[in-house]
Amino acid sequence: MQYTHTDAELVKQPIGYWSWAAYKAVIDRTRAALDGIGTTQPQWWVLNQVADAPKAREEVSALLRNYLDTGQEMEPEIDATLARGWITQSPDGHLALTPEGRAFQEKAAALQSELWAERHAGISDEEYLTTMKVLQRFIHNTGGKAWHH
Secondary structure, three states: OOOOOOHHHHOOOOHHHHHHHHHHHHHHHHHHHHHHOOOOHHHHHHHHHOOOOOEEHHHHHHHHOOHHHOOOOOHHHHHHHHHOOOEEEOOOOEEEEOHHHHHHHHHHHHHHHHHHHHHHOOOOHHHHHHHHHHHHHHHHHOOOOOOOO
């Protein structure tokens, strides 16, 4: 790969721009790939949250509400997965995958694995770990909050 700047120039580049550009590239690619199999990223999140065990609708909605700063409520996305027959909602409000939902979730999970491999091509686990730690330090140093805080 050819980099945009020399090492001496890169260390002076703004992290805000490059982290945004990386975010945009990854999200655009992910959303386009999911659209290609007939779903949205928020619907994938819903399916993935209930893949291992039923969860209360309120729990799923609260957890996913602020993913990637979408600014949207998750209720319409949960309703869309219900309407598509991918999940069911029990009388007590628990969401669970249907057999069709399980098959689709597995298809989408396989796609996500392919996307992971695509993004990580030529990047060692050590480099990735360093990147994650550095990004978390940027968040900490600026008083920001990430989903795990």
